[in-house]
Amino acid sequence: MATVHDRSRKPVRSLPQEPRESLTVAGLLSQALRDKCGARRSNTATGLLGTYGIGLPNSESALNITMEMAPQMVIETEGLSKVYGRQRALDGVTVQVAPGAIGLLGPNGAGKSTFMKCLLELAPITSGSARVLGREVGREGREIRKRVGYTPEQDCHIPGMVGCEYVTYCAQLSGLPFQAARRRAHEMLDFVGMGQERYRKADTYSTGMKQRLKLAQAIVHDPELVFLDEPTNGLDPKGQVQILELIASLWRTYGITVVLSSHLLQNVDRICEQIIIIARGRLLVHDTLENLKARRRGAAEVVIASRHQELQAACARRQWPCEVLPNGHLKIEHQAASLNPLLQLLHELALAPLEIIPSPNALEETFVQALEMSHAAA
Amino acid sequence: MPLHDTSYQHWHGIHLGLWGRRWVIARHGLGACLQIKGMRQLVVLCWAAGLAMTGLLFLVGQLLVADSAVVQWLSNLNPILQASAQLLTTWLEQHPEISVRTTQDLLLYYFATYLMRVGIFALGMTIPLLITRDLARNAIIIYASKAVSRGDYLLGKFAAASGLIALTWLGPVCTAWFLGNLLAPDWRFFWHSRAALGHVLLFGLGSMSILSLLALGVSAVSAKEKSTPAFWYLWWIIGGLVGPIAAQTRPWLQHLSFNYNLDQLALGVFRLGTDLKLAQDNIPVVGDLLRNINPRTMAALNSPALGGASLALFLMLALAAGIIAWRVKPE
Numbered sequence A: 001m002a003t004v005h006d007r008s009r010k011p012v013r014s015l016p017q018e019p020r021e022s023l024t025v026a027g028l029l030s031q032a033l034r035d036k037c038g039a040r041r042s043n044t045a046t047g048l049l050g051t052y053g054i055g056l057p058n059s060e061s062a063l064n065i066t067m068e069m070a071p072q073m074v075i076e077t078e079g080l081s082k083v084y085g086r087q088r089a090l091d092g093v094t095v096q097v098a099p100g101a102i103g104l105l106g107p108n109g110a111g112k113s114t115f116m117k118c119l120l121e122l123a124p125i126t127s128g129s130a131r132v133l134g135r136e137v138g139r140e141g142r143e144i145r146k147r148v149g150y151t152p153e154q155d156c157h158i159p160g161m162v163g164c165e166y167v168t169y170c171a172q173l174s175g176l177p178f179q180a181a182r183r184r185a186h187e188m189l190d191f192v193g194m195g196q197e198r199y200r201k202a203d204t205y206s207t208g209m210k211q212r213l214k215l216a217q218a219i220v221h222d223p224e225l226v227f228l229d230e231p232t233n234g235l236d237p238k239g240q241v242q243i244l245e246l247i248a249s250l251w252r253t254y255g256i257t258v259v260l261s262s263h264l265l266q267n268v269d270r271i272c273e274q275i276i277i278i279a280r281g282r283l284l285v286h287d288t289l290e291n292l293k294a295r296r297r298g299a300a301e302v303v304i305a306s307r308h309q310e311l312q313a314a315c316a317r318r319q320w321p322c323e324v325l326p327n328g329h330l331k332i333e334h335q336a337a338s339l340n341p342l343l344q345l346l347h348e349l350a351l352a353p354l355e356i357i358p359s360p361n362a363l364e365e366t367f368v369q370a371l372e373m374s375h376a377a378a
Numbered sequence B: 001m002p003l004h005d006t007s008y009q010h011w012h013g014i015h016l017g018l019w020g021r022r023w024v025i026a027r028h029g030l031g032a033c034l035q036i037k038g039m040r041q042l043v044v045l046c047w048a049a050g051l052a053m054t055g056l057l058f059l060v061g062q063l064l065v066a067d068s069a070v071v072q073w074l075s076n077l078n079p080i081l082q083a084s085a086q087l088l089t090t091w092l093e094q095h096p097e098i099s100v101r102t103t104q105d106l107l108l109y110y111f112a113t114y115l116m117r118v119g120i121f122a123l124g125m126t127i128p129l130l131i132t133r134d135l136a137r138n139a140i141i142i143y144a145s146k147a148v149s150r151g152d153y154l155l156g157k158f159a160a161a162s163g164l165i166a167l168t169w170l171g172p173v174c175t176a177w178f179l180g181n182l183l184a185p186d187w188r189f190f191w192h193s194r195a196a197l198g199h200v201l202l203f204g205l206g207s208m209s210i211l212s213l214l215a216l217g218v219s220a221v222s223a224k225e226k227s228t229p230a231f232w233y234l235w236w237i238i239g240g241l242v243g244p245i246a247a248q249t250r251p252w253l254q255h256l257s258f259n260y261n262l263d264q265l266a267l268g269v270f271r272l273g274t275d276l277k278l279a280q281d282n283i284p285v286v287g288d289l290l291r292n293i294n295p296r297t298m299a300a301l302n303s304p305a306l307g308g309a310s311l312a313l314f315l316m317l318a319l320a321a322g323i324i325a326w327r328v329k330p331e
Helices: A007-014 A025-031 A037-041 A059-069 A112-119 A141-146 A163-173 A178-191 A207-219 A237-252 A265-271 A289-296 A308-317 A340-349 A362-377 B018-034 B037-063 B069-077 B079-094 B096-136 B139-144 B150-182 B188-192 B194-219 B227-249 B251-256 B258-270 B272-282 B286-290 B295-302 B306-327
Strands: A075-084 A087-097 A101-105 A127-132 A148-151 A225-229 A257-262 A274-279 A282-288 A300-303 A322-324 A330-332 A355-358
Touching (some): A163 A207, A178 A207, A237 A257, A300 A340, A308 A330, B018 B037, B037 B096, B096 B139, B096 B227, B096 B258, B096 B306, B139 B150, B150 B194, B188 B194, B194 B258, B251 B258, B258 B306
Parallel strands (some): A087 A282
Antiparallel strands (some): A300 A355
C-alpha cells in the first residue's frame, strides 16, 4: 500500500513506541482538504522563540505553540559571547530553547561546540548570560552538569578502564552511589547495544564502540538534557543509523531533551524537531523543522512506478516545473503551501504514488540561504 | 535477542554529596596506582620496614626500664652485661621523659626521612596516573562534563597522591610509633614520646601536602607518559647530586632539590639539636658521650636552613600550581 510520509521520520519508524504517521493515499486525499501536512508534528513542544538573522513569517506558529504548551525553556541565553584571543567564537547569541530534539547546525568552526561548552561551563563565558534547565551558567555549574549529559566530539575516555567500569565511574562522578551506578552502567550499555565488549579496555575499542560508550556515559545518570557533539563521526552508514535511532528515542520515547550538533544535515533532518543554525559565532536561525519546511513547501518528490511522462505533461499544463531526478523520482514544484493541489492532480490522473516526500532538501536550502546571508552581512 | 529489558530506564535515587564525588575520584586514583605490581610490593616493603621499626622501638623501650624482660635476659647472660645494663638504665631512669623523647625523636626522624625517599620513589612510579594520562586521552573533558569542578578533580587527585604517601610513609611511621609504645614496658612511654608523634605528624602531613602538589604539577607538565616520571626522577636525583657539590661554593643551589628542602624542614620540625642538648645536660655519662658528636653535625642539627628551604618550596609550589592551572583545562 502506498504511503505518504515525511522523510525526516523514516529512521525512527522501527521504534515500538513511535507513533505511526503513515496515512493511506485514499485517506489522505479526503483528509488533505482540511489538514495541512505539518499540523501532525505539533505533538511536542517546539517553537520559534528566538530568531536572528533571516526573518521569515513564523510568529503565528510560535505564538500558538507557546500558548498551547508554555514549556519551560531548557536553554536561555542573552548576548552570549565567547572570545578566544582575537577570535570571536560566539557573538551575542540570544536564544530560548524549549524541550525537544534540537539540531545545532553550522559549518565547521561555526561555534557549535563552543556554544555547548559555554553552557556546560567547559569554557568560561566572555560576556552575556546563560541558563540551562533554569540554572545560571557560571554559578551553578555542578548542579547543571548533574542534570545534563555530554558527548564530546573528540575521542576521549578515562584511560586504563574497561567499558563497564568506565561508565560506572562516570555515573559515580555524576553522583550515583556505586551499586546504582554499576546497575545503570550495564543498563545503558545494553541500551546502546554493547555486548561483551563492555569487559574490554576502552583503549581497544573501534570508533563505533567508542561512540556508543560516549553515549552511554552521557546518559548513565539519567539526565534531562543531553548535548551530543557530532555523535556519528567516524561511523559507517549502518552504525550512523543505529546511533541516530537511539538518539531519536531519547526524546521521542523517554522525554530526554537532545541537542545534536552536527554538520551533517541529513542526521539532523532525521531526528530533530527544532533547528538552530550558527555560523561565524552568530545565531542565524532558530525555528522548528516544520516551519522551515513549510517555508520551502511548494515542492515535492513523487515516486511512481509508471506513467512518468503523463504526470510530467499534466504538470506542464499547470505550469508546474517538473524534473526527473537521477534516482527516478519526479521533483514537482507545485508552488502551494500544502500538498493538496498535487494530490488533487494525482487523483485526477488516477495515479497511485508509491511515496511522496514533501519539501525535499528544505533544510539544506535553508542552511545554504542562511549561510549566504551571513556571508553577505559580513 | 536479550533475555532482559534493554530499554532506557529512568533513575530516581538519591545523589551522592560533593565530598562523596571527590572521594570517588581519590579512590579511583589510588586504586589505579595500586594496580601496578611494583607499587604493591613497595607498599608491603614499607610496612615491613614499619614492623622492623616497631621491633627496634620495642628493644629500645626495654633498655630504658630496669626490670624489663630484655634487661633481665641480658643480666642472665653475663655479669658484665648485667652491670652495664643496670648502669645504663639507672642513668636513663633519672630522666625517663628526656630519654624516651630523645630516643624516639631520633629514631623516628631517621625512619621518617629515609622512608620519605621511598614515598618520593613511589610517587615517581605513579606520576603518569595522576594527570598525565588524563591529558593524553582528553579525560579532563569527561570529568569537567560531570557534576564535579576542576577544583574537585584536583582535590581528588591530590588526595590520591597523598593517600599513596600515607600508605608508603606516614602510615608505617605512625604505626611503628603506636605499636612500639604499645609494646613498651610502661604506658608512660606514650606520654613521653608525644612530641615525637607530633613531629612525625607535623613533618609528615606538611611534606605529604608539598610532595603531592609537586607531583601533580610534574604530572601535568606533559601528556607523554614516559616524560613526566623521567622529569620527576631527574629532578630528584640531579638535585640530590648537585646539592653536596654546590654546598661548598654556591649553597643556594642546594635549594633546587626538593629533597634537601624537605630534609631542612624535617630538622626544623624535629629540633634534634634541642633534644640532644637536653640529653647532654641532664643524663650522666650518656650526655657526655653525646658531646662527642661532630660540631658541624651539631651545627647543622641546631640551625637548619629553614628560611631558604621554605622560600624554595614556596616557589616550587607556586610553579606547580601555575602549571596545573595552565594545563588542566577542559578546553
